[in-house]
Amino acid sequence: MxxxxxxxxxxxxxxxxxxxxxxxxxxxxxxxxxxxxxxxxxxxxxxxxxxxxxxxxxxxxxxxxxxxxxxxxxxxxxxxxxxxxxxxxxxxxxxxxxxxxxxxxxxxxxxxxxxxxxxxxxxxxxxxxxxxxxxxxxxxxxxxxxxxxxxxxxxxxxxxxxxxxxxxxxxxxxxxxTGRRKELLDLDTLPFPDYAKLAGYPQAYTLPIFNYPKAPNASCLSSRGCPYACSYCDRSVFKRSFRYNSADYLYRHLSFLRKTYDIRHVNFYDDQFTFNRQRVADFCRMVMDAPLGMTFNCAARAEHLDFELLTLMKSAGCWMISLGIETGDEELLAAHRQNPDLVMMREKIALIKKAGIRVKGLLMMGLPGETEASIKKSQKYVYSLPIDDFNLAKFTPFPGSPVYRQIKEGGASMGTFHEDWEKMDCMQFQFIPKGMELARMEELFVDFYRAHFQRPRVMWSYVAMLWKSPDSWLRFLRHLPSFVRFTSTNKRIGKGK
Ligand code: B12
Missing domain, CATH: 3.40.50.280 (Cobalamin-binding domain)
Known part of the structure; x- marks a missing residue:
């Protein structure tokens, strides 16, 4: 550089x-x-x-x-x-x-x-x-x-x-x-992030391979906070508040990205993009009235999606929605998050697909209470869903998450926890649930991915990416040696939403 x-x-x-x-x-x-x-x-x-x-x-x-x-x-x-x-x-x-x-x-x-x-x-x-x-x-x-x-x-x-x-x-x-400040910012009063201060923007930044149709692409935030209280989530920064940019601000932000950097696709990293339904519907209508020539991805909770909204989102250019599934074992899910309803999850995924939007599932392995049986159950559930992609993270107890304290207080009754901050990147098991062994968890983790990629439907979906996201394929081929090294060592695997 x-x-x-x-x-x-x-x-x-x-x-x-x-x-x-x-x-x-x-x-x-x-x-x-x-x-x-x-x-x-x-x-x-x-x-x-x-x-x-x-x-x-x-x-x-x-x-x-x-x-x-x-x-x-x-x-x-x-x-x-x-x-x-x-x-x-x-x-x-x-x-x-x-x-x-x-x-x-x-x-x-x-x-x-x-x-x-x-x-x-x-x-x-x-x-x-x-x-x-x-x-x-x-x-x-x-x-x-x-x-x-x-x-x-x-x-x-x-x-x-x-x-x-x-x-x-x-x-x-x-x-x-000195104590938390009482007044939080009105997000519509903020200037857009200073992208010009990021050397090489936007070319130096790239969304996950196979997660976008066009380049150059960008990531964007349009809200702060999440009102839910899942055990594994670190909400030390924005707590349980939810503030958001208005539809008008959001439209101007995207328009700025398109005009200034020719951005063709945006990934919204909001925890709950659709939590306020009205602003998303308004934003979609604005895009439909005056198209920006852009597509977008976002993350949402299944509870905050309905077919009418999904249809609007599709018309406004929504390409993929990431959903926090976490695990396909309902009992385990109930111990860690609200509304642990896997039937509703399946129905919402079907609605997203019906609207013509891709679905990515976000999953975790190794939560407290996880067993070999729950992993298999989760795998079976995930494979039965018509999702297009998934990310399986290795559960990591972060200091600001509720489960961190439970694990510290519960000690051996919960499992073993090596609190090595440098390794707490969701790509290494730092917590081993009671009754599990690290080597076996690694095997099950690799199997979760390997068996997925060996399925004909999945293989075909990657071939289809040749025309759905040609830029991804180019990047994939350019970095093929690193991918091969990864699959043989299983050290690190793709991040986040
Ligand atoms: C986008 C994102 C990413 C992106 C980019 C990360 C980045 N550095 O910008 C990518 C995909 C690369 C990523 C990677 C990872 N991420 Co991430 N990521 C996020 C996500 C969804 C949004 C971050 C964001 O832009 N927030 C919006 C901005 C406005 O908020 P903010 O960054 O917190 O900044 C505000 C304050 O924190 C503060 N602030 C921040 N920095 C500074 C610095 C100074 C000097 C000051 C004064 C203030 C200040 O002011 C900012 C403005 O108000 C958050 C979840 C979330 N909602 O925040 C997770 C989150 C930050 N990620 C998380 C994790 C675990 C990871 C990974 C370790 C895991 C993984 N396998 O992907 C890696 C780590 C990479 C690394 N080297 O740091 C966890 C962090 C938990 C923890 N304690 O470490 C979070 C909180 C998700 C979660 N709830 O578990 N991530």
């Missing part, structure tokens, strides 16, 4: 307040062959949103995305020496936290006065513990970042304990939390 091109959109001579960094999460050397990364590189939308917000409030900033551009250490060092920003900020999940902390140490050794702030899901869950254990970190921003970070940057050092939603050290050196 050309180092000069990895920091995009920064006007020269602007005094920078903060450099925002999205860590890679593991070694740059393995990133080049990591098929789960190659297959799916998404922009750090949280950072891009913060960046646009800060800029709109007069605070100059830049983003370095190490996930899209591994080997960015030197770039960060060069940036710090050149721009001498007052702050450096890191956005981390649990698995990328240590890499962020390593980069924070590198930043302080390069520019000793720089203040280090962490935000994102992992630190929002861990709060004070982060400052207790990692002296290099000066501040943690809990939850929504835009306004909290703006206030932190704009407030003098001695006054920062007046900023809500921050963890910082008091005069005695002990970390304390």
């Amino acid at each position: 050309d180092a000069n091109n990895a920091v995009a959109g920064s006007p020269a001579g602007d005094k920078k307040s903060i450099l925002l960094v999205h860590p890679l999460g593991y070694s740059a050397k393995s990133a080049r062959h990591d098929i789960s990364r190659i297959a799916n590189i998404m922009p750090p939308l949280g950072l891009a949103s913060i960046s646009a917000y800060l800029t709109s409030r007069g605070l100059a900033n830049d983003i370095i995305d190490c996930y899209a551009h591994p080997d960015s250490d030197e770039l960060i060092v060069a940036y710090l020496l050149r721009e001498r920003p007052a702050f450096i900020g890191f956005s981390c999940t649990t698995s990328s936290f240590f890499d962020g902390e390593r980069l924070a140490r590198l930043a302080k050794s390069t520019l000793p006065g720089v203040k280090v702030v962490f935000g994102g899901v992992h630190v929002s869950a861990m709060q004070e513990k982060v400052l207790e254990e990692y002296p290099v970190i000066d501040y943690v921003v809990v939850g929504e970042g835009e306004e909290t970070l703006r206030e932190l940057l704009a407030t003098s050092a001695g006054q920062r304990d007046t900023v809500a939603s921050v963890v910082l050290r008091g005069a005695d050196g002990r970390p304390f939390f």
